[in-house]
Amino acid sequence: MTEEGFDSVSVLKDGFGAWQAAGYPTVAIDPEALPLYDPEGATAGSGVRAVSDGSPIRHIHAFLPGLVENYVNKFELPMRRDLTVLFVDIADSTRTIVERTPDEALSYVQSFMGIVTEIALNYCGDVKDYEGDGALLYFESVTEATQAALAIREALAAYRHGGGGRIKTRLSLDTGSIVIGIIGTPLRRSVALIGESINLAARLLKQIPPDRIIATRAVVDRLRDEAPELAERFTLLEEPLTLRGFDQQTVTAYQIG
Secondary structure, three states: OOOOOOOOOOOOOOOOHHHHHHOOOOOOOHHHHHEOOHHHHHOOOOOOOOOOOOOOOOOOHHOOOHHHHHHHHOOOOOOOEEEEEEEEEEEHHHHHHOOOOHHHHHHHHHHHHHHHHHHHHHHOOOOEEEOOEEEEEEEEEEEHHHHHHHHHHHHHHHHHHHHHOOOEEEOOOOEEEEEEEEEEEOOOEEEEEOOOOHHHHHHHHHHOOOOOOOEEHHHHHHHHOOOHHHHHEEEEEOOEEEOOHHHHEEEOOEEEE
16 A cells, blocks of 8 residues: 555455465554544534443544446446335424424434435445435345345434434335436536336335334345344235325335334
């Protein structure tokens, strides 16, 4: 590594051990030099690795590109990719936010989004959109997406905004083929993620009480192959869910209560 940084990065089959065995140079990262985030003093662009005592955490994610940014830089768009999406929102957010002043409401949502964002990054995922009181996260691994969902629920259950009540959430998971492409014009452009799993996960989110995680059969089937211990945590809902939207759809779903 030079003072100018890396021109490119390769990943060895056997990871860091193989890198060291090959005699390639390594350098330690000083944690004190990393960005600092305080969940009680959230600022835009910051992230937080949630801990129950609310202490500030230094993190490395500011150095890492997002997944979509990586796709844009390395692949020709539009393209299809198998991704797992995770929706998370604040339960009963309208009442919670209306009862606060604008500054208090913004601080409340910022704290929520900071915790959600940092955990997504910790599990190799990223945030596609912040939408009012919720966020759309995406992952290349269904296992990491599920681990992130569990970590978000645990972190928010322990966190107390301003020393007050905790933030109650709902979380929904689905996995499948998603189209990634550029939308807009040269004046205002963005990257879009389009796929049935995004629509389905968004509709499932409203089907559960607060503090629950709901997932489609596709997610649980993949977990049975990749992470059986996580699949066992899901319980099959007694009846399939009937979702209404542009069409009526019956979905077999699982939940973690």
